Amino acid sequence: MSSEIKDDLLEETAYVSPVRKADWLMRVGVFIVALVVVLAIFGPYIGPYDPTRTTIRIAFPPPGLTEIPGLLLDWISGKLDYPPHWMGTDANGYDIYSRVIAAPRTDLKIALLANILSLIVGVFFGLLAGYWRNWGTEFLIRVSDVLQSFPVFIMAMVLVALAGRSSTNIIIALALVYTPIYIRLTRAEVLSQTSRGFVEAARAMGNSELSIALRHVLPNSLTPALIQSSVTIGFAILLTAGLSFVGAGVRPPTPEWGLMISTGANQIVLGEWWPSVFPGLAISLTVFGFAVLGNALERRYEKG
Amino acid sequence: MKRDNPILRVRDLKVGYEVPGDLIVPVDGVSFDLNPREVVGLVGDAGSGKSTTALALMGMARPPGKILGGKVEFDGRDLLTLPDAEIRAIRGRDIGIIVQNPRAALNPMLRVGRQIGHAYRAHNDVTAAAARMQAVEMLRFVGINDPERRVEAYAHELSGGMAQRALIAMALSSAPRLLIADEPTSGLDVTIQAQFLDEMWQTVQKTGSAMLLVSQELGVIANFCDRVLVLHKGRIVEDAPVRKFFAEPQHPYSKEVLRFYQERASGFPLQVSGKPGFLQTKQLTKHFPLRGSDKVVQAVDKVTISVAKGEAVGLVGESGSGKTTVGRCLMRLEHPTAGAVTLDGQDITELGATEMRRMRSRMQIVFQDPFDSVNPRWTVANILDEPLRVHEGGNKAARKQRAVDALKQVDLDPSMMMAKPRDLGASTLQRVNIARALICNPDFVVLDEPTSVLAPRARNSLIALLARLQKELGISYLFISHDLTTVRYLCQRVAVMYLGQIVEEGSVEQVFTAPQHPYSKALLSAHLMPDPTRRRVDNPALAALEGEIPSPIDVPKGCYLASRCPHVVDNCRANLQVLTDLGDDRAVRCERVVNKEITNENAAAHD
DSSP states (O other): OHHHHHSOHHHHHHTTSOOOOOOHHHHHHHHHHHHHHHHHHHHHHHSSSOTTSOOSOTTOOOOOGGGHHHHHHHHHHTOSSSOOOTTOBOTTOOBHHHHHHHHHHHHHHHHHHHHHHHHHHHHHHHHHHHHSOSHHHHHHHHHHHHHHHSOHHHHHHHHHHHHOSOHHHHHHHHHHHHHHHHHHHHHHHHHHHHTSHHHHHHHHTTOOHHHIIIIIIHHHHOHHHHHHHHHHHHHHHHHHHHHHHTTOSOOTTSOOHHHHHHHHHTTGGGTOOHHHHHHHHHHHHHHHHHHHHHHHHHHHHHHO | OOOSSOSEEEEEEEEEEEETTEEEEEEEEEEEEEOTTOEEEEEOOTTSSHHHHHHHTTTOOOTTOEEEEEEEEETTEETTTSOHHHHHHHBTTTEEEEOSOHHHHSOTTSOHHHHHHHHHHTTSOOOHHHHHHHHHHHHHHTTOSSHHHHTTOOGGGSOHHHHHHHHHHHHHTTOOSEEEEESTTTTSOHHHHHHHHHHHHHHHHHHTOEEEEEOSOHHHHHHHOSEEEEEETTEEEEEEEHHHHHHSOOSHHHHHHHHHHHHHHSSOOOOOOSOTTSEEEEEEEEEEEOTTSSOEEEEEEEEOOEEOTTOEEEEEOOTTSSHHHHHHHHTTSSOOSEEEEEETTEEGGGOOHHHHHHHTTTEEEEOSOTTTTSOTTSOHHHHHHHHHHHHTOOOHHHHHHHHHHHHHHTTOOGGGGGOOGGGSOHHHHHHHHHHHHHTTOOSEEEEESTTTTSOHHHHHHHHHHHHHHHHHHOOEEEEEESOHHHHHHHOSEEEEEETTEEEEEEEHHHHHHSOOSHHHHHHHHTOOOSOGGGOGGGSOOOOOOOSOOOOSSSOOSSOTTTTTOTTOOHHHHHSOOOOEEOSSSOEESOHHHHTTOSOOTTTTSOO
């Protein structure tokens, strides 16, 4: 019996589908994201210096590429009485390398919490607005549209300026900025899932509407929002840094990439490029990593 | 049947593709001939390599597949070794192909006439104006009304049947000597299917070309083919004249497929003596408001159906006839505009939300698409548990046992409890759907085209299963289908719908052997029985209906069929027709039939 009904309509389409190729870009994304996560956990402890304490070497330039092997040798053999400043020090004497690898704890924490908050709120309202369509939820969508049409950065700046510079306020501001995206995404997916047969079947089975929404529609509508998370976290890191840069973010001396760029920016005219360039590179790489991972996940999801 | 000069000679054709570490060969050494004026059917299960073979005959393979070897000799030239330019000249000019899903095969951005013109100009050195003339001629030839206007249409403006004909027009525009039709009628209504195949068959006879008709439908094969090739696991396992194939199938696969029809060919399902009117609709009506106007789409119009306890009633009709909406109203997935639905004496249209939910354990529905109707993230165990959780609650272990029993009831192995829908085939999953519908022991089940996405072999076993369950459990079915063969084998009574109305109702035997209403007659005359001794092409054409189904937005004043009926008189256009009991337990919505003004000229056209 089972061999008889195994030969099915769907199997014919199954074997024409191309073999899934290994996605190297996705691997790059996974690597960067994993690195950032590891640094968020261990970063503050593994640097050669305390990221929040100054050293006596002010505005010390990083070693040139050719000097690195010699410096390494000196350090290991004990000729050097302090660990080398691989990325130099800034105008206050902070070791930039230690601060660059300590910063993910601040940045990723803010970005992650903001994202989780907006994900939960956004998915909730998205489900509400997608499943129960009436004037109330329609109004909700309009409000979220208005919210979304404000420039993200200005809005976060104003919110933090009004509520004060604390991590909590930054998280709330970012969450508010990103919630409409999740509302839209989830609502769109809910609308498409609601028209599917298994929702109808669940109704015919005697489920209540609430039970259909939570047991059937919600779990099948989460994927786009979860994929968007990766991209959002990347951009939330960028936004956190941006807020710090304009002085609306975390307070010094917290190691934070945006703050470091901002501190270093004054020295760039003096030719001291290193206090800004290294944290800047770190941000670029991180945002790139999250975005690439998000795109790869999305492609994989679309392929099914 | 073998003649000296076949048009096409295929020898040891192999198509395969590589997966890491392995070579898969879906077409593994196929050999056959096609002779002039011959229509050859290529049958076989899904996955047997039919479509791959059809494409390979034109020297093509869908990536990642490749033609690995063999010969395809057309007019003595091996197509597989010809240079690209020469084989392109042959494709379309000498060999035409018609694929499934006509609408997807037409370019949505181009007018139909231009597409046919392009195909024609690719092989004939003519001006655009001449190509357009040819396009009009071809559309006229394939029976499209008003071809001068239709050449200006885009694909979305055509119905499925018309799009299919436009494709045929394209395939025939250069008068090919060989036609390859790959499931050309899947998804078409029976009347259009019959009309279309008639046209193809006549073309082949008129032009002396040959046709390879790939189809899983034995009805199509029996009525139109001269010879049958059975493809099984990439090889031709049987090559026989059509009558011999049906009378004495050789290969085990052929025997198995045919057994179902042979077992049921004699007699009709036995009448049941259950309580009449167990499920009853009275004047059931459903209108959908049309957005942006005060007009309505009249989907269901005063439908009265009665299903006895333990009886299976078929609801047949073409797409757009409103049969699915009737099923949805019965389940209260749509709230009817007017009329009543009673189950066991209780009017379900008046129940409150909570009472209705409770009522749902007594009435269930199985939908058309098995994959769409289950939550894709759930396991079979979750899926089967859901109705029990909603209606009975209680002990988890006991519920699990019920789920296992339900799987056994539909002939599935309990080991698949932890499988997810994507791991299962369509017919297996449809059995899971049936198990889910039956798990709370309902009295009544709506089956909404449950077999239409299944391959014939799976379809047959599902019909046999449904018939067995009906007998064992004493359930009543409303079986909605456009496939008359399945209705004939499963149902005791049948109701024929046209444009939201029931036009004829009676026992399956009455309606199938002697349909009364002109629409039922047309529908049944288009029905292809898998019986080569009474081939459609050997008999004079039966009355087909002219024109197309009117829009359900502006329904005619009198009889809905008046614009298409061959027996129409002035009264028909003026008088609204009423479903009238004929006394012998059947009812017809046609006053001319009731008044015995129409003689039953094509009675017994079917068994």
